[in-house]
Amino acid sequence: MRNLISLADLRPEQLTRIVARAVEFGRGDVEDRPLTGRQVGVYFRKSSTRTRTSFWSGATRLGADVITFGPDELQLTTGETVEDTSRVLGQYLDALVVRTNGDVEEIRRLGTSPDLAVVNALSLDEHPTQAVADLATLTEHFGSLAGRHLLVVGEGNSSGAALALAGALVPELRITLLCPEGYEVPKSTLDLVDELSGGRHQVGRITDPAAVEGPVDAIYTSRWQTMGVPKADPNWLAAFEGFRVDRDFFDRHSGPHTVFLHDLPAVRGQEVTDEILDGGRSLAWRQAHHKMTAAMAVLEWCVVGLWD
Numbered sequence: 675m676r677n678l679i680s681l682a683d684l685r686p687e688q689l690t691r692i693v694a695r696a697v698e699f700g701r702g703d704v705e706d707r708p709l710t711g712r713q714v715g716v717y718f719r720k721s722s723t724r725t726r727t728s729f730w731s732g733a734t735r736l737g738a739d740v741i742t743f744g745p746d747e748l749q750l751t752t753g754e755t756v757e758d759t760s761r762v763l764g765q766y767l768d769a770l771v772v773r774t775n776g777d778v779e780e781i782r783r784l785g786t787s788p789d790l791a792v793v794n795a796l797s798l799d800e801h802p803t804q805a806v807a808d809l810a811t812l813t814e815h816f817g818s819l820a821g822r823h824l825l826v827v828g829e830g831n832s833s834g835a836a837l838a839l840a841g842a843l844v845p846e847l848r849i850t851l852l853c854p855e856g857y858e859v860p861k862s863t864l865d866l867v868d869e870l871s872g873g874r875h876q877v878g879r880i881t882d883p884a885a886v887e888g889p890v891d892a893i894y895t896s897r898w899q900t901m902g903v904p905k906a907d908p909n910w911l912a913a914f915e916g917f918r919v920d921r922d923f924f925d926r927h928s929g930p931h932t933v934f935l936h937d938l939p940a941v942r943g944q945e946v947t948d949e950i951l952d953g954g955r956s957l958a959w960r961q962a963h964h965k966m967t968a969a970m971a972v973l974e975w976c977v978v979g980l981w982d
């Protein structure tokens with residue numbers, strides 16, 4: 675069993691292979707059902723439309739049986755330790771997909787059983803399977819990530835952090851993180867990008883939309899109020915002025931081939947306009963489909979590991 679808790683744990687070729695496998699699944703290539711006879715648990719402590727359902731659906735398509743746990747359904751809520759929970763669930767399940775209120779380290783403690791593969795389906799600091807879906811969407815569209823330039827605009831949230839870490843493993847992809855001051859991808863994540871790549875990456879950080887070196891190949895945004903977590907500053911919206919992806923923003927930074935991505939859910943009219951999200955350049959809905967193909971690729975890699 676292998677965990678996928680942070681992209682920082684993967685070797686570059688492992689991420690590349692997982693993404694390629696997600697693209698294959700996107701073509702409908704499921705020749706056999708490699709998880710037949712396997713059991714997958716899906717434990718979400720926070721709301722989810724895409725990730726929870728796509729892991730359930732993807733695991734089922736691969737032949738697994740799935741059990742879901744709501745936020746209060748495990749004895750963790752009554753004080754059983756994370757380690758004891760892992761030890762017990764490892765005797766019943768092959769994989770546990772977890773969305774938590776905590777950070778990556780909490781999920782790591784759940785991943786201590788050698789018999790249980792644990793997948794991070796969103797922690798406060800990283801959303802690794804989202805990045806797999808995002809890279810699969812870009813790979814499918816462009817044929818390759820090499821030489822492409824991805825502009826990630828808005829709050830430096832868990833999706834942005836995962837993409838930054840992906841940039842450490844895929845140095846041929848240029849990623850510009852455009853976040854308002856005070857809402858950037860944490861420095862600790864960017865330090866990790868440097869460390870993982872030995873400084874050989876193309877992940878850059880800017881705070882001024884006028885500093886974007888375009889045209890870029892893809893413009894990616896995300897909800898500014900991630901998971902409904904309130905921001906400390908009641909006037910936080912003022913910091914995001916100029917960061918909405920509307921027609922003007924898109925045209926300013928795009929060429930004829932530029933596409934739009936959004937991890938969803940969207941707050942229409944806030945970080946993106948309807949015209950862009952629903953427009954002909956938007957891959958957001960295909961990206962949502964790749965949530966499921968990414969889930970399938972990740973589960974296959976973690977549980978049966980037919981390839982490395």
Ligand SMILES: NC(=O)OP(=O)(O)O
Nearest residue numbers: 722723724725937938
């Ligand atoms: N993008 C994403 O993680 O969506 P959900 O919160 O609906 O799972």
